[in-house]
Amino acid sequence: MACCLGTRLRHLSLKSGVVSDIAFTTSILGSMQTAAQSRGGAIMHTTPTAEAVKKAISPLDFFQAELPDFNPKRTTGWIDGGLCPFHQDRRPGSFKICLDSGSFRCFSCGARGGDIISFVMLRDGLKFRDALEALSANWGVD
Numbered sequence: 001m002a003c004c005l006g007t008r009l010r011h012l013s014l015k016s017g018v019v020s021d022i023a024f025t026t027s028i029l030g031s032m033q034t035a036a037q038s039r040g041g042a043i044m045h046t047t048p049t050a051e052a053v054k055k056a057i058s059p060l061d062f063f064q065a066e067l068p069d070f071n072p073k074r075t076t077g078w079i080d081g082g083l084c085p086f087h088q089d090r091r092p093g094s095f096k097i098c099l100d101s102g103s104f105r106c107f108s109c110g111a112r113g114g115d116i117i118s119f120v121m122l123r124d125g126l127k128f129r130d131a132l133e134a135l136s137a138n139w140g141v142d
């Protein structure tokens with residue numbers, strides 16, 4: 001009697017083990033399908049690479065379009081970028097940009113980045129990939 005009960009309990013625990021295995025397998029398959037679907041979406045719409053975006057958009061053109069009071073007197077080294085777009089700036093002088101790389105830095109609010117992509121990410125609160133999308137859409141990068 002005790003022996004039979006033990007066997008039945010073992011059967012039950014085995015059965016529940018199988019059920020959770022199936023649930024586990026289903027969730028794995030589900031996530032694999034989701035991954036495959038998002039990969040398919042990426043193939044239909046390709047985002048230009050960071051290299052392509054930086055090659056297509058010159059930092060000079062970009063900053064002249066994005067910074068209303070940017071008036072470059074030279075195009076090399078760190079130069080004055082006018083009013084900082086990252087804080088309520090009233091006095092020019094603290095926002096510097098470098099047209100060689102697209103780097104920018106504000107000595108007042110601490111905003112900084114190494115290229116025009118990080119500029120868009122920081123200003124518009126975008127992820128890297130979304131910033132690439134926004135830049136390529138606005139500037140007609142293939």
Ligand SMILES: [Zn+2]
Pocket residue numbers: 084085086087089095106107108109110111
């Ligand atoms: Zn600033």
